[in-house]
Amino acid sequence: MHNSGGRDSVKAAWEKACQSLSHSYSPYSRFSVGAGLVAQNGILYSGCNVENATYGATICAERTAFLKAISEGNRSFSDIVIVTDTVKPTPPCALCLQTMAEFCAPDFMIHIGNLNGISVSYRFCELLTHPFGPSYLLD
Numbered sequence: 001m002h003n004s005g006g007r008d009s010v011k012a013a014w015e016k017a018c019q020s021l022s023h024s025y026s027p028y029s030r031f032s033v034g035a036g037l038v039a040q041n042g043i044l045y046s047g048c049n050v051e052n053a054t055y056g057a058t059i060c061a062e063r064t065a066f067l068k069a070i071s072e073g074n075r076s077f078s079d080i081v082i083v084t085d086t087v088k089p090t091p092p093c094a095l096c097l098q099t100m101a102e103f104c105a106p107d108f109m110i111h112i113g114n115l116n117g118i119s120v121s122y123r124f125c126e127l128l129t130h131p132f133g134p135s136y137l138l139d
Ligand SMILES: [Zn+2]
Pocket: 060, 061, 062, 063, 092, 093, 094, 095, 096, 097
């Protein structure tokens, strides 16, 4: 039993991720990513990757979605859908997993897929098994 926001909200998040992918700013890698983040209260946040000529200032689609949500006062999440325009679905990078470690429970659901749909879903704790999180600092 997990905490997922449910099939309808995951489907809506996938649609949002596909939409956001079309806004990807990725002139250097040409690797477009879209994300749809589901908050516990049902609100959806989208994100795309935004590259930068410095490369280092680039931000991933997943973190864009988290920063949008958090900057609007939402800190509780159930699911994220990550979409790439590739045959092989792409899991979140380690920086994005670390951002998730700050705000997400072990049963937070990560769904990855492409423009044809979601192909695999993981619990957060399956992708980052021993996260460094707030409990190490706030005990
Ligand atoms: Zn990332």
